[in-house]
Amino acid sequence: MIKLNNVSKVFFPHTPNEVLALNNINLHIKPGDFITVIGSNGAGKTTLLKVISGAETVNEGRLTLAGKDITACPEHERAADIGRIDQNPLAGTAAEMTIEENLALAFLRGKKRGLGQAVNESRRQCFRQALAETRLGLEKRLQAPVGTLSGGQRQALALVMATLALPKLLLLDEHTAALDPQAARQIMALTAHLVQTKNLTTVMITHNMEHALRFGNRLIMMHRGRIILDLAGEEKAQLTVPQLIEKFSAASGEDFADDRVLLETVHQNNVVA
Numbered sequence: 511m512i513k514l515n516n517v518s519k520v521f522f523p524h525t526p527n528e529v530l531a532l533n534n535i536n537l538h539i540k541p542g543d544f545i546t547v548i549g550s551n552g553a554g555k556t557t558l559l560k561v562i563s564g565a566e567t568v569n570e571g572r573l574t575l576a577g578k579d580i581t582a583c584p585e586h587e588r589a590a591d592i593g594r595i596d597q598n599p600l601a602g603t604a605a606e607m608t609i610e611e612n613l614a615l616a617f618l619r620g621k622k623r624g625l626g627q628a629v630n631e632s633r634r635q636c637f638r639q640a641l642a643e644t645r646l647g648l649e650k651r652l653q654a655p656v657g658t659l660s661g662g663q664r665q666a667l668a669l670v671m672a673t674l675a676l677p678k679l680l681l682l683d684e685h686t687a688a689l690d691p692q693a694a695r696q697i698m699a700l701t702a703h704l705v706q707t708k709n710l711t712t713v714m715i716t717h718n719m720e721h722a723l724r725f726g727n728r729l730i731m732m733h734r735g736r737i738i739l740d741l742a743g744e745e746k747a748q749l750t751v752p753q754l755i756e757k758f759s760a761a762s763g764e765d766f767a768d769d770r771v772l773l774e775t776v777h778q779n780n781v782v783a
């Protein structure tokens with residue numbers, strides 16, 4: 511499906527501020543993979559998704575999608591095949607447009623047709639069906655401006671938009687991190703539902719180790735621009751959070767350094783009452 515070969519990304523090269531955000535990454539994302547990505551602050555997780563989506567160019571290495579070299583392909587050309595959602599609910603949707611206009615834009619992504627043709631009655635029916643899957647009643651609000659929705663509703667809409675045209679790859683960058691706990695739970699349930707029913711190949715960054723273990727068939731851990739762990743199948747299924755933290759220390763030679771990850775881990779395991 512997607513292959514990254516010897517991919518490196520340097521910010522501010524040849525300056526005192528030089529950052530090696532991705533250090534010789536080799537990754538083969540197979541069709542149907544649901545990969546969760548976890549790692550310390552600044553490990554390169556977001557940069558990894560950005561070079562895959564084309565939001566950032568690479569300094570070295572090559573990317574191929576279904577056998578085609580896309581290394582030089584700009585983001586808007588990859589958008590028909592690759593959907594990306596980040597943690598900001600305001601980023602994935604257009605506030606001043608209605609729900610159905612947003613969906614029409616998503617539907618036309620990568621297609622060469624005008625917006626007018628998109629919103630007809632049969633298209634509306636298809637939008638209603640897709641929105642009903644969110645279980646948030648959005649299908650009854652097609653004409654509502656997106657700016658009137660809550661953060662959770664906007665992320666749900668962003669998910670529906672990103673998956674409407676069945677992308678070859680769905681990229682999620684801590685897409686529940688900015689939501690309250692209940693909305694985050696709803697969005698994770700919707701994510702799992704869409705990934706499963708549409709059989710979407712997905713890469714999801716999370717700072718929640720429980721989620722990293724519970725969701726998906728494969729788990730990648732990043733540290734200082736490298737992939738230091740890549741676990742799948744039974745090995746992943748059997749793993750507990752403390753074992754994962756241990757594996758991190760063994761592979762990186764350091765303690766895990768992300769306050770959000772550790773706080774949630776402590777909270778979930780009731781280490782502090």
Ligand SMILES: Nc1ncnc2c1ncn2[C@@H]1O[C@H](COP(=O)(O)OP(=O)(O)OP(=O)(O)O)[C@@H](O)[C@H]1O
Nearest residue numbers: 521522529531549550551552553554555556557558
């Ligand atoms: N546009 C940019 N310009 C300069 N440096 C950047 C840029 N984007 C990322 N970096 C740097 O690259 C490194 C990797 O950043 P990245 O955002 O990919 O990390 P991350 O793993 O997503 O971290 P977090 O868990 O905090 O989201 C960091 O040192 C970061 O400061």
Ligand SMILES: [Mg+2]
Nearest residue numbers: 555556557683
């Ligand atoms: Mg990030």
